[in-house]
Amino acid sequence: MLVARNGRSDSLTLEGRVVAPAQGIDESLRITIADGVISSIEPGEASTLTIAPAFVDPHVHLRTPGREDEETVRSGTEAAAAGGYCAILAMPNTDPVVDSASVLGALVERARDEAVVPTGFMAAISKGQLGDELSEMGELAAAGAAAFTDDGRPVVSAGLMRRALQYSAITDLRLALHCEEPSLSHGGHAHEGAVSAELGIGPYPSTAESVMVERDLALAASEGRPIHLMHLSARESVAALDHALANGAPATGEVTPHHLVLIDDAVRSLDTNTKMNPPLRSAEDREALRDALRRGAISCIATDHAPHARQEKDVPFEEAPFGVTGLETAFAALYTHLVVPGILTLETLLERMSAGPARAFELDEPRIEVGARANLVALDLDAEWTVTEDGFRSLSANSWLLGKTLQGRIVKTVADGRLVFDA
Amino acid sequence: MAELRPPAPPRRHLLSIADLERGDVERVLDTAQSLAASLDREVKKLPTLRGRTVVNLFYESSTRTLASFELAAKRLSADTMSLRSAGSSVDKGESLKDTALTLSAYEPDVIVVRHPSIGAPQLVARLTDAHVVNAGDGKHQHPTQALLDLYAMREALGRLEGVQVAIVGDVLHSRVARSLVQALALTGARTLVVGPPTLVPRGIEALGCEVSYDVDAIADADVVYVLRMQRERMGEAFVPSLREYTTLYGITPERVRDGQVVMHPGPMNRGVEIDPRVADSDAALVTDQVRAGLVVRMAVLYDVLTVAPVEAREHAEVV
Numbered sequence: 001m002l003v004a005r006n007g008r009s010d011s012l013t014l015e016g017r018v019v020a021p022a023q024g025i026d027e028s029l030r031i032t033i034a035d036g037v038i039s040s041i042e043p044g045e046a047s048t049l050t051i052a053p054a055f056v057d058p059h060v061h062l063r064t065p066g067r068e069d070e071e072t073v074r075s076g077t078e079a080a081a082a083g084g085y086c087a088i089l090a091m092p093n094t095d096p097v098v099d100s101a102s103v104l105g106a107l108v109e110r111a112r113d114e115a116v117v118p119t120g121f122m123a124a125i126s127k128g129q130l131g132d133e134l135s136e137m138g139e140l141a142a143a144g145a146a147a148f149t150d151d152g153r154p155v156v157s158a159g160l161m162r163r164a165l166q167y168s169a170i171t172d173l174r175l176a177l178h179c180e181e182p183s184l185s186h187g188g189h190a191h192e193g194a195v196s197a198e199l200g201i202g203p204y205p206s207t208a209e210s211v212m213v214e215r216d217l218a219l220a221a222s223e224g225r226p227i228h229l230m231h232l233s234a235r236e237s238v239a240a241l242d243h244a245l246a247n248g249a250p251a252t253g254e255v256t257p258h259h260l261v262l263i264d265d266a267v268r269s270l271d272t273n274t275k276m277n278p279p280l281r282s283a284e285d286r287e288a289l290r291d292a293l294r295r296g297a298i299s300c301i302a303t304d305h306a307p308h309a310r311q312e313k314d315v316p317f318e319e320a321p322f323g324v325t326g327l328e329t330a331f332a333a334l335y336t337h338l339v340v341p342g343i344l345t346l347e348t349l350l351e352r353m354s355a356g357p358a359r360a361f362e363l364d365e366p367r368i369e370v371g372a373r374a375n376l377v378a379l380d381l382d383a384e385w386t387v388t389e390d391g392f393r394s395l396s397a398n399s400w401l402l403g404k405t406l407q408g409r410i411v412k413t414v415a416d417g418r419l420v421f422d423a
Numbered sequence: 424m425a426e427l428r429p430p431a432p433p434r435r436h437l438l439s440i441a442d443l444e445r446g447d448v449e450r451v452l453d454t455a456q457s458l459a460a461s462l463d464r465e466v467k468k469l470p471t472l473r474g475r476t477v478v479n480l481f482y483e484s485s486t487r488t489l490a491s492f493e494l495a496a497k498r499l500s501a502d503t504m505s506l507r508s509a510g511s512s513v514d515k516g517e518s519l520k521d522t523a524l525t526l527s528a529y530e531p532d533v534i535v536v537r538h539p540s541i542g543a544p545q546l547v548a549r550l551t552d553a554h555v556v557n558a559g560d561g562k563h564q565h566p567t568q569a570l571l572d573l574y575a576m577r578e579a580l581g582r583l584e585g586v587q588v589a590i591v592g593d594v595l596h597s598r599v600a601r602s603l604v605q606a607l608a609l610t611g612a613r614t615l616v617v618g619p620p621t622l623v624p625r626g627i628e629a630l631g632c633e634v635s636y637d638v639d640a641i642a643d644a645d646v647v648y649v650l651r652m653q654r655e656r657m658g659e660a661f662v663p664s665l666r667e668y669t670t671l672y673g674i675t676p677e678r679v680r681d682g683q684v685v686m687h688p689g690p691m692n693r694g695v696e697i698d699p700r701v702a703d704s705d706a707a708l709v710t711d712q713v714r715a716g717l718v719v720r721m722a723v724l725y726d727v728l729t730v731a732p733v734e735a736r737e738h739a740e741v742v
Contacts, residue, residue, distance in 0.1 A: 192624075192625050192626070193625065194626035194627075194628075195626075196624070196626070197624035197625060197626035197629065197630070198601065198626075198627075198629065198630055199541060199563050200541060200561060200563040200564070200596075200597075200598055201541055201563070202562075203624065203625065205625075270541065270542035270545050314518075314520050314546075315519065315520070315540075315546070316519065316538065316540030316541060316561075317540070317541050317542040318540050318541050319540050
């Protein structure tokens with residue numbers, strides 16, 4: 001269930017190159033939106049605009065409730081709108097954790113007042129995300145949970161994971177998994193390799209992720225349940241996902257812009273905005289992620305937008321929390337670093353940011369067709385802009401792109417028939 | 424004072440050996456050698472840094488490093504002030520950022536930082552206008568230790584080029600080892616890292632060294648550099664027991680060949696990583712290292728203060 005604040009439905013016309021890869025569209029068109037619904041699609045003229053189905057982000061931290069100084073439902077969804085998103089899924093690792101129908105219900109009410117962009121809320125797999133007891137999945141599903149995850153921490157016990165897979169079958173919701181074996185990642189702050197060896201940073205080996213990916217794929221296969229693998233970072237994890245998909249497993253995977261663009265070399269700067277969980281890995285890992293994204297084995301790009309207060313990141317590297325923001329830079333970062341140099345096609349990028357994640361979570365796929373609710377993003381692919389600390393709608397500015405110039409700008413975002421961003 | 428070579432490529436801070444080039448290392452060692460001569464005089468104080476202020480900001484306990492930085496600054500006539508985390512506002516929860524900003528209000532010329540966290544000196548360098556010298560940050564770097572070790576080696580062996588050095592022990596947790604491997608690579612020495620596989624970090628070869636898990640591999644070395652074995656590592660199951668570590672990797676007289684010198688950054692665990700008979704033998708350079716620490720730190724203070732500032736080398740490679 002996605003929720004947004006009630007508001008008008010807008011009427012507008014967009015004209016330019018329309019690229020909707022999932023529908024096989026790439027031509028100059030004029031799209032008329034009347035009262036939030038696409039009312040006509042006619043031949044049109046080329047313009048500075050490229051129009052595409054708006055983006056879907058399956059992995060956002062809205063920090064609400066508990067850390068409204070870092071992000072609120074309003075600021076986070078405004079950031080999503082500015083990033084071209086028409087739907088986002090928020091993580092439950094808040095304070096308190098979203099592990100009961102009452103906490104979830106309060107959030108849904110808040111979203112009805114504040115959410116600029118339709119927002120779904122994931123609920124915890126385990127009570128308090130402590131990994132001991134299952135959350136009340138039946139009640140949470142009835143209250144509108146979008147999926148279940150303990151994101152931020154792994155489900156350590158294989159037994160509890162198996163029960164969660166079994167029990168969640170009473171709902172239609174899938175489990176989204178943060179794969180990390182804590183006895184391998186313990187004390188780790190950067191990928192285990194030449195960079196961590198040189199800097200003396202506690203190593204976080206690839207196996208800390210991949211052994212958990214393999215465990216969870218094995219459990220999901222034996223229980224016949226779908227799973228979604230979050231923020232994949234290691235080539236061993238990609239190999240495990242490939243193997244499972246070849247055996248027909250209903251598994252999906254996501255990758256973040258920072259894992260697609262950066263490698264662990266960036267950590268040499270000791271900039272705390274290069275510290276993420278999972279960590280930035282090697283060039284070979286990045287290549288495996290890009291390849292899996294091209295092939296569709298990884299079908300979703302997810303920002304893992306993780307706002308942090310400035311004072312929490314203004315500390316030495318190992319003391320800083322993991323995570324970076326991403327909603328407002330995801331498209332431009334990937335367009336600049338993957339599409340412009342010819343590593344990824346524009347079509348693939350647009351598909352993995354929109355139809356891919358929508359399908360993984362069984363959300364309505366943003367489509368460009370007459371009669372559909374309008375979920376569109378208008379892009380200026382030639383526009384260059386510089387990422388600055390004061391340029392964010394997000395309340396936090398812990399971006400790995402501060403000071404960098406990017407190509408490709410979001411000009412307009414239409415989400416569920418409403419013009420939610422207009423540059 | 425003795426003739427100092429004209430300072431060549433400028434360095435504003437000393438944060439990591441990785442920021443240095445061979446010429447930088449040689450310049451500091453040569454400066455230290457010139458300064459050493461002055462210490463043989465009856466009046467040991469030089470006027471070089473009169474009117475300058477050196478602040479020692481120490482977030483970790485330290486005996487020799489703090490003492491030698493204090494004395495180094497005093498020998499160069501600088502005003503010094505030492506702040507330890509215990510008993511200061513750090514105890515009251517003040518962040519490193521605020522402490523650095525507070526100190527910078529006094530306009531110190533140099534801040535010497537020791538901190539348990541990697542990158543703390545870089546943070547101080549970013550926040551203040553002072554020249555920052557890293558006196559040890561987490562498991563990352565201890566550049567003045569590496570420079571003093573090179574100095575002591577050069578004094579003992581007469582050269583660094585082609586010298587073979589075996590570094591033995593817990594490399595994983597050692598900032599001394601990281602700095603030293605990089606410094607040795609810069610000066611043309613050859614380094615072999617020896618220790619149990621669990622205490623040798625994956626990927627260390629990229630710093631310019633070879634790796635062996637067999638202590639007998641130290642036989643070809645000119646220098647055996649012994650690292651401190653920390654007891655707390657036992658609880659983390661890096662090695663099964665101190666006893667087994669000592670049996671397999673302890674530096675005993677039987678393992679030291681004639682003509683080899685033995686070094687240790689201190690403090691030593693006698694009977695664990697180093698046999699007391701070795702520690703007290705003529706082969707041991709431990710007290711030479713301490714003496715070298717004073718002149719090398721004098722040279723470092725001189726170097727950061729007297730060469731023109733440049734932009735720090737750009738490490739952050741975004742793509």
